[in-house]
Amino acid sequence: MTAVATAPPRARRRFTGSVGLLALPIAAWLVFFFIVPFGLILWYSFGEKPSLYVTHSNDVLSLARYVEALDPAFLTTFWRTTQIAIVGTALCLLIGFPIAYWMAVKLSPRARGIVLALVLVPYWTNFLVRTIGWQITLSPEGFLSDFLNGIGVLNGPLQVLYTQQAVQLGVVYNYLPLMILPLYVALERMDHRLLEASRDLGGNWWSSFWRVTIPLALPGIMSGLLLVFVPLMGDYITPSVLGGASGSMVGQMVAGQFQRAQNWALGSAMAICLMLAILLVVILFGVLFKLIGVALARFRHLGDLDRAGAIS
């Protein structure tokens, strides 16, 4: 303790200075590729589209674009997007957790590398290409349709493509690796002897899972949920390829304003709404997890034991 206290303050200051310098590239990156574009979007969202051939103008500032953005068509799509994102994230967790658990706990270290590659290779493949792959698979004339007709499960062409279900399937497929990876890291880091200890102390598999595995995997679950949910909310490739009219998402509407309608002001207002909504949901996630944490502490049956200070 004293050694730290008496360390020469000069050396420490110089150290802090050099650390600040090292942070410069990331700070510049953030300023130019996040803060500036975000500021521009925010700024444009208060403007208007003055004429057919001009994308935006900030001569007159108002909140009119927000009013315009929040029309019923946008809200319907927005609600559908949120639905797809929440269901998609939940499905990714439900599918991803057993896979990550199997990889981290059951597989031999050598097999883990191979399975990890199997998880990652599709992810490295071009996003559009893999989504088009599903378009081919799900199309009414596709081989899946033929196969299902052949074995008699289906009578008539497969009617899944260009629906919300197709988008749901597509996003789960596209974002699953982003869920598996953080879960795998969290579970792999867990000391497996803790599960033995739990079993030794009277817990069966299921109880040990809830009292040891889940609490220790919680940081991984959190990052997985965020890594999947946030980009999923803004996804527009998957619904563009698989969704058709009945499965469109907000990302497409934003892109439409920027690319087709050339109305950057309205597109910006929509984008800001989307970002606020994501932020809101992330905050809700945070609150929810705090509550789960409290509930788990209750479940541990001794949440109040420490605080009561009865033990000394």
Place this chain on the structure above:
Amino acid sequence: MTTHLVDEARAGEVTLRGVSRVYGKNYAVRDLDLHVEAGEFISLLGPSGCGKTTTLRMIGGFEYPDTGSISIAAKPVEALPPYKRPVNTVFQAYALFPHLSVAQNVAYGLRYQKTPKNEVRERVSEALQMVRMGSFAERMPAQLSGGQQQRIALARALVNRPAVLLLDEPMSALDRKLREEMQIELKLLQQQLGTTFVFVTHDQEEAMTMSDRIAVMNQGRLEQIGPPDAVYDAPTSAYVAGFIGQQNFFTGELSGGPGAWSVTIPGGTVVSTREPAGSPVVGGVTEVAVRPEHVTVSATPTGGPNEVRSTLMSVSQLGSALQIVTITPEGLKIMARSPRGIDLPMTPGVDVYCSWPSDAVHIFPTTTATESE
């Protein structure tokens, strides 16, 4: 785990009959018979890979025997999972739950016994006081030292009042001083509680200090079992003789008969009044073992039965004694342990005489003896 209603006197009994565990083609444990009395402190002692940990894990329920039966409190348990056995384990690296406080760690098992909340609090407090960690209830495991973590692991296991406590090399991560303190403390605790302790260690001193009986294991088999002094004074094999304490080993041809055996070694003869272990063959090659503390080193010949002239190589201080190493003209090294202050020229290279009483000589059939230390 659950408090079984069994005959009190037999609650802590553990019996293994013909237990084997095979990994691939190798026997980790082979045809093991072991009976542990209720309230006994027994050590499974042996080098790494001798099967002692596998044996412990089979008693705990983390591994299942391929053949044989295991019973605890006179009830067969070999098919039961760990959480249905009346045993608890102190793991080698303690395996404390990092997300739970010390109190929550200790209380972990009580939940499964459906202990009422007030009683949980009492018993946790009691268990922490027992290991002298009462003021650490609110800490997290990461905030504790290795020795403190070990005490918590002990409290977490004992709070459940198991019939048998299994300890898997719990001291191996502690420094020597702390380890010696913990050995005494653990022994006192065991005597006070009367719980059966099955203790796995590779440290023979540790086993000697604490155990009522020591089971020496080698290559998956039980070599010898008995009280520490019996295992030390009357080893039944060269392996046990070499593993427990230090030995001088010589190899030579056996002659003589009951009461007066002798073994011809290079440059002399070793005589013994003890019966050889196993089935001795006169004329066959045998191993002779003499403990360093039985060897007397003197500057002049004493005319005793087992006397070898040799050259002093080194003298080192052990604190309470001296360790003397000499070498005979034939190249045999002899190690001796003498009290300090003996009358001896301490310069390496001088001639000395090593001798030992003939009742301190053990004769074994030839095996590949492994010397400890």
